[in-house]
Amino acid sequence: MHIAVFSQYHTNPDCPATSRHYSLLAQLARKHRITLITTRTWERQRLTYEFPWLPEGVTMRAAEVPYENKMGVARRILSFGQYAAYALREGVRLEKPDVIWGISTPLTAAWAAAQVARLRRVPWVFEVQDLWPSFPIAMGAVPNLFAQRRLFDLEKSLYQSARHVLPLSPDMTSYVRQLGISADKVTTVLNGTDLDLAASATSAAVAALRQQQGLEGQQVILYAGTFGRANAIPTLLAAAVQLAPQHPDVTWLFMGHGFHQEIVEQAAATYPFIRLVAPQPRHAVFTWFRLADVAVVSFLGLPVLDANSPAKFYDSLAVGTPVIVTNAGWTKTFVEQHRCGWYSPSEDIDALVFTIATVLQDKNLLRTAGDAGKEVAQKYFDRQQIGNVIEQVLEDAYTHQMTW
Template structure:
């Protein structure tokens, strides 16, 4: 089967690599996959990649983002229509305009159309107050309804997202849930040498209790919550490490400096391999969002990475991920306003680690001399 896969932000080495893993899996099963993306990436792993070379960064303002969405929509439509013998077009949001391309290509090429809903657009930006123009809201809801109607199948990333889609009049049988995921074998293959390289690169991480956030630093991700947590933390051993890029990052760095938060470390975005190594070096993971009910349906990819690495995780929202985490004791969920409870939990974890470290201090390890120099 020949599949045209539409994903404006396709990545294979950093950030969310869900599409990369799905495309690889499809290729391994004998399908022909052509990925059309805005990023400038070379073909790999049997995936044919066509780039529209459409610049997009989280730091862009909303007008420039919309311009990027439109340019990608037009270019991806052009490239997709040039493809021959298409059996299926798979479009993954956001932006919602990708669904329009999928719908048009499927209609013209007379092929099946699958639409993957990664975020509930336009509900999320509307309910967060990002989109306020009533005329634009009507247009976006019309696009959403039309895309859902024309899709042969809709993929949601959580049961909560599926429920929201069904409540808009879509038949439940039309919607399938495929959550995010992580490759456990990747974390098992990370060696102590990989970790030592990052300890050498970022010496601030040495001998600290690492509470890690790795991902986009945007409005929804609400990194302000971590700064608030850092302000209330008195234990000097706890270090809040924030890895990634995004529109909110410059402001947050300024605020951390003004507040003289010596327990917060901002790092630039790293490759997926380095991000996974950092996860194995962390003591606890953080996945926070703003205090909005609609965000309870999300499916944060970074949460799966922490779980795959066997790291306890902290979240400040409800929903299915909170239930799963509690059921399998994979971390701790807190009410958004319970920042003191969250801090106490972290401090207790830090003290527990310190006690265990002291118990093991007399254990002799015969490190190679080259490694001893880096550690000690």
């Protein structure tokens, strides 16, 4: 098959990003022809050069469209619109694909995929990475009620026009189903992780990193990811300060960048138990996760965020580091069911401090939860297995078109 992939953000394992689609495209390109329509946003942010920018067998058409987490609403809208216009133009020009795979976020990327699918008369598959427009609306980015209604109408029309929908969490699947989309048209595909890269986080690599960072004798709490508006970073910083008198042997590592970077920098300059770690390439991040005693997966207490599928959740469990989640959605259910982590209510500083203090004083509890996390990661989080499901969905969409 010739598969056209519409994704505004392409990354590879040299980038400080999850690189989900790099793994999936590499797998698909072994059997299929892939054309990726994307931007060069992340290409200049490579931290190493250990991997080719594109998997073998993938060709790319890339627009020069800037984007970063610190952008305001107007600048983000412009970025989304620029990519959508470019993707629509390139989608019409390229050799006719057999099937289109449209990936949001943002929703405008999926819109472009749907328009090209209609114009070229080919089926398209809609991968839902976050719930848009629910998320930006909840964050106050779209205050106009008329605009909100139009966006929700657009969202529903995209679900309806897609041959199949691939949400990245069970809660996203429930949301899509509640809009009247039939169950046989929706398949949950978890974000997952790269187990081959996780295997590089050996005991020797962790020991070397611990020594390099001067963390011998310290218990480590890790937050790794975007310092975004939705990530409750001020709550974590406040919890670190409150915990310190009780546990002077605890160091907090904040790895990443984004909207709240300035307050993390200020906290790291003020308190010796808070450290800002520069973003790491994808292939190196697993050693940092394994170094930690526990990782925190934190978000604001917004219902829409309960459905999300954060990479840090999968990456931490894959190396046997238990997680504390702060959302009352599927991740809470998951860690409680599999006993691989704990739940602490979002933005509740006292509860988070109590949870961390409780689990850090019980090394057997940490070890048992970590072992359970590693076991479930092997069972459910392997991107090779997830890729097999996506490939089957794309092939079925194409086959159905041929027999229709």
